[in-house]
Amino acid sequence: MKRLIPLVLCFIFGIVMIATQFSPHPISKRVYEEVVNGALIISPFALVLATVTLIQTHATRILRRSDHWQYSFVVFAGLITMVVIGVPFGPKNTVFEWLYNNVQVPMDATMFSLLAFFIASAAYRAFRARTTEATLLLVTALIVMLGNVPVGNLVWNKLMSWTPWVDQASAAREWILYNPNLSARRGIILGVSLGVISQSVRIILGIERSYLGGGD
Amino acid sequence: MLTKLVSMDRRIVFILVALAVIIPMLVNVNLPVSTSAPTQKLYDFVEALPKGSTIMLAFDYGPSSFPELSPMAKALLKQCFDKDIGVVALTLVDDGTTLASTLIEEVAAEKNAENGEDFVFLGFRPGITQVILGMGTEIKSVFDTDYYGKKLDEIPMMENITNYDQIDLLVDLASSNTTEAWIIYANVQYNLKIAAGVTGVMVSQMFPYLQTGQLNGLMSGILGAAEYENLVEVQDKGMQYINVNSFVHILIVLLVIIGNIAYFTQRKREE
Numbered sequence: 193m194k195r196l197i198p199l200v201l202c203f204i205f206g207i208v209m210i211a212t213q214f215s216p217h218p219i220s221k222r223v224y225e226e227v228v229n230g231a232l233i234i235s236p237f238a239l240v241l242a243t244v245t246l247i248q249t250h251a252t253r254i255l256r257r258s259d260h261w262q263y264s265f266v267v268f269a270g271l272i273t274m275v276v277i278g279v280p281f282g283p284k285n286t287v288f289e290w291l292y293n294n295v296q297v298p299m300d301a302t303m304f305s306l307l308a309f310f311i312a313s314a315a316y317r318a319f320r321a322r323t324t325e326a327t328l329l330l331v332t333a334l335i336v337m338l339g340n341v342p343v344g345n346l347v348w349n350k351l352m353s354w355t356p357w358v359d360q361a362s363a364a365r366e367w368i369l370y371n372p373n374l375s376a377r378r379g380i381i382l383g384v385s386l387g388v389i390s391q392s393v394r395i396i397l398g399i400e401r402s403y404l405g406g407g408d
Numbered sequence: 409m410l411t412k413l414v415s416m417d418r419r420i421v422f423i424l425v426a427l428a429v430i431i432p433m434l435v436n437v438n439l440p441v442s443t444s445a446p447t448q449k450l451y452d453f454v455e456a457l458p459k460g461s462t463i464m465l466a467f468d469y470g471p472s473s474f475p476e477l478s479p480m481a482k483a484l485l486k487q488c489f490d491k492d493i494g495v496v497a498l499t500l501v502d503d504g505t506t507l508a509s510t511l512i513e514e515v516a517a518e519k520n521a522e523n524g525e526d527f528v529f530l531g532f533r534p535g536i537t538q539v540i541l542g543m544g545t546e547i548k549s550v551f552d553t554d555y556y557g558k559k560l561d562e563i564p565m566m567e568n569i570t571n572y573d574q575i576d577l578l579v580d581l582a583s584s585n586t587t588e589a590w591i592i593y594a595n596v597q598y599n600l601k602i603a604a605g606v607t608g609v610m611v612s613q614m615f616p617y618l619q620t621g622q623l624n625g626l627m628s629g630i631l632g633a634a635e636y637e638n639l640v641e642v643q644d645k646g647m648q649y650i651n652v653n654s655f656v657h658i659l660i661v662l663l664v665i666i667g668n669i670a671y672f673t674q675r676k677r678e679e
Binding site for chain 2: 224225228229231232234235236238239282283284288289292293296297298299300301303304308309311312313315316317319320321330334337338340341342343344345346347359362366369370373374377378381
């Protein structure tokens with residue numbers, strides 16, 4: 193029974209939502225709106241679930257003295273501080289805004305900025321034209337990188353000043369994005385979409401049940 | 409020498425990258441920026457909107473992408489306020505609310521735009537798909553108040569705005585897959601016209617939608633931000649960052665070329 197009810201609900205809602213897409217009837221529209229509104233009410237529960245999971249994970253790390261368990265106290269400190277200030281006083285509170293602008297924003301931006309250093313180091317060490325495929329990838333990457341910044345066109349215009357073509361670095365980048373990239377992306381999108389459709393049908397028909405837990 | 413070059417300490421690379429970032433920031437460098445077709449398309453679309461039109465601006469990014477996407481938001485907001493185009497802003501990302509509200513208030517103060525008259529900031533609601541679909545039927549069903557707690561019924565700008573039918577364009581400033589969600593649920597389902605400004609790493613994903621016309625323009629990373637600033641004649645962070653970016657890109661290109669020359673020369677000698 194515990195598994196049957198979700199399966200039946202999934203089947204009914206799946207079929208009904210598909211049916212509403214094919215009918216402009218007011219009842220069909222009303223059903224669609226009600227289901228969407230219902231989903232809006234359900235979605236905040238994901239936040240509760242995420243918070244509970246975060247607390248469970250870090251409490252376990254502290255209790256088991258896992259690697260770097262001390263950092264879990266920092267997670268709790270951050271969580272409790274933001275909740276204690278944010279929930280009663282709202283996001284426009286001065287202290288909440290100060291913490292956000294002066295702690296979270298710089299830390300997040302710093303984490304992301306570090307990527308530039310690692311990408312540069314990794315590119316220098318690993319980007320070698322060892323095979324034909326690697327050479328193609330390397331040349332494409334260099335063209336896109338140069339086309340992505342104004343200096344690319346400047347370099348091109350200086351080096352190729354004897355030709356009638358100007359600003360070809362950005363033109364080459366656009367050609368790569370509009371042709372080989374677009375073709376490959378479209379293939380991926382079609383493949384993913386077909387996969388989503390088949391998986392949805394499997395879920396609606398109750399063939400795919402892993403979302404219920406238990407793995408079958 | 410060659411062996412040293414091939415296995416160069418990564419800390420040297422880090423120092424070179426740091427210098428390539430710091431020096432152009434200290435020395436005022438201004439490289440000419442040309443405009444790519446997707447950015448021009450978005451600019452032309454907004455320019456062609458008549459006075460009193462409304463655009464929806466989704467701040468779907470957090471602090472990590474703030475430097476790349478906020479210059480786009482600023483330039484676009486300035487263009488809208490200059491042209492008397494109303495802006496309904498919102499975010500689908502939980503940590504985007506404070507960033508978005510601060511940025512809107514800053515630009516509004518500069519352009520003398522009034523909250524509730526020229527712009528509305530709706531804030532955040534959880535559930536990307538549900539929020540997009542919900543606003544298609546009625547914005548009020550998702551956001552009953554704005555970010556500042558004012559009922560939507562009491563906001564003059566929202567008097568004639570019920571759902572996407574009254575929105576002329578949605579611009580999604582995104583650092584994740586929200587643009588695809590807007591296209592699937594708002595464009596396909598409700599015919600809402602969509603444009604986007606995305607981080608550099610996401611640009612390649614957007615080209616299929618540009619080609620089909622599902623995207624009415626695209627700002628590509630910091631280059632797109634600089635291009636848009638150039639179009640709206642604003643000298644701001646986008647222009648500054650693209651100059652810094654130029655030096656880092658040149659450095660990486662040089663490092664890759666030097667690395668390959670050293671590697672192949674060494675291999676040839678070993679043979």
